[in-house]
Amino acid sequence: DAKTTQPTSMDCAEGRAANLPCNHSTISGNEYVYWYRQIHSQGPQYIIHGLKNNETNEMASLIITEDRKSSTLILPHATLRDTAVYYCIVRVAGVNNAGNMLTFGGGTRLMVKP
Amino acid sequence: NAGVMQNPRHLVRRRGQEARLRCSPMKGHSHVYWYRQLPEEGLKFMVYLQKENIIDESGMPKERFSAEFPKEGPSILRIQQVVRGDSAAYFCASSPLPYEQYFGPGTRLTVT
Numbered sequence: 001d002a003k004t005t006q007p008t009s010m011d012c013a014e015g016r017a018a019n020l021p022c023n024h025s026t027i028s029g030n031e032y033v034y035w036y037r038q039i040h041s042q043g044p045q046y047i048i049h050g051l052k053n054n055e056t057n058e059m060a061s062l063i064i065t066e067d068r069k070s071s072t073l074i075l076p077h078a079t080l081r082d083t084a085v086y087y088c089i090v091r092v093a094g095v096n097n098a099g100n101m102l103t104f105g106g107g108t109r110l111m112v113k114p
Numbered sequence: 115n116a117g118v119m120q121n122p123r124h125l126v127r128r129r130g131q132e133a134r135l136r137c138s139p140m141k142g143h144s145h146v147y148w149y150r151q152l153p154e155e156g157l158k159f160m161v162y163l164q165k166e167n168i169i170d171e172s173g174m175p176k177e178r179f180s181a182e183f184p185k186e187g188p189s190i191l192r193i194q195q196v197v198r199g200d201s202a203a204y205f206c207a208s209s210p211l212p213y214e215q216y217f218g219p220g221t222r223l224t225v226t
Contacts, residue, residue, distance in 0.1 A: 034214065038157075041220070042219060042220070043118075043205050043217035043218050043219050043220050044157065044205070044207075046215065046216060046217075049213075049214060100145075100170065101147060101159035102149075102157075102159065102207075103159065104149075104156045104158070106156060107156070
């Protein structure tokens with residue numbers, strides 16, 4: 001799987017949009033971009049994923065650049081409960097064999113402040 | 115639809131004992147993954163299983179660790195003769211197909 005680069009930490013004011021960047025310059029054509037978050041010591045929570053089109057769900061939006069070398073996760077109205085470590089992961093999806101794991105890097109520690 | 119369930123949530127074992135961690139995937143999910151998170155570190159993949167089959171165990175330590183996902187019942191991660199270095203949070207994830215994975219709350223193993 002391609003490697004990702006994320007800022008170590010970010011702050012965001014409560015109620016404002018949180019924009020979390022991720023670089024994945026070596027991404028392959030069949031690799032998806034996934035975002036997970038881990039709140040304190042809980043299990044990671046799936047947020048969103050995409051291949052090349054922008055995606056939106058009830059939690060967040062995912063903006064992927066046209067060349068697919070980077071992406072941004074957007075939390076439109078951050079709350080204190082969004083404070084967590086956010087992981088950007090690229091992987092081939094739909095493959096029913098070895099190598100189908102998620103490879104977690106260091107992630108971005110997002111601190112939402114009142 | 116209940117989420118991924120793991121039990122016990124906390125497990126204390128003395129050095130040399132065995133630890134058994136259980137994971138019940140979400141209903142309809144036939145893919146199970148185990149990850150380990152050492153204190154102050156990121157999650158590391160251990161093993162990927164489908165019903166009755168180990169698909170990828172490239173992250174499993176060579177000795178003392180084993181995993182199974184029988185036709186009936188939960189997936190089990192078994193650690194024999196535990197050592198202090200096994201103290202960690204162990205997370206299980208499941209998926210219906212090999213797409214997004216949904217994680218359980220984890221089992222925190224403490225070896226004394």
